[in-house]
Amino acid sequence: MATPQLGNCPKCRKLYLRIRNICDECHQKAEEDFLKTAAYLREYPGSTIQEVSEETKVSVAQIREYILTGRILMGSFPNLTYPCETCGNMIRVGRVCKSCTTQIKQLDPNSQKEVDRSPERDDKAGGYITRYL
Ligand SMILES: [Zn+2]
Ligand SMILES: [Zn+2]
Incomplete structure (x- = not known):
């Protein structure tokens, strides 16, 4: 097993041990934001990405990332688009x-x-x- 190396987090630029591709703090935040986003979409599946972002305070870029990594499935949300x-x-x-x-x-x-x-x-x-x- 390779020893994790130090690197700068691509999100917050902080120095961290590269166990995953972003630092622990940003990973935590992304998980919390994902839960918020998913909960909002479950309640309002007809929302646009702007509405979701405004209501959850999660950035459009972050929501876009959940979509691109397959965590949010576009098929369930007819009005969801991303830049x-x-x-x-x-x-x-x-x-x-x-x-x-x-x-x-x-x-x-x-x-x-x-x-x-x-x-x-x-x-x-x-x-x-x-x-x-
Ligand atoms: Zn970070
Ligand atoms: Zn284009």
């Missing part, structure tokens, strides 16, 4: 929106393989989303 990593457009699938994905792929020839995996006909937004739920 694209690059342009801030609201999306429900992936880390970046479709137009940014296209741009990134044009800039990076090494990601050509991923282009092939995208559905050939995705002009209908509804179909595109349900395919990934």
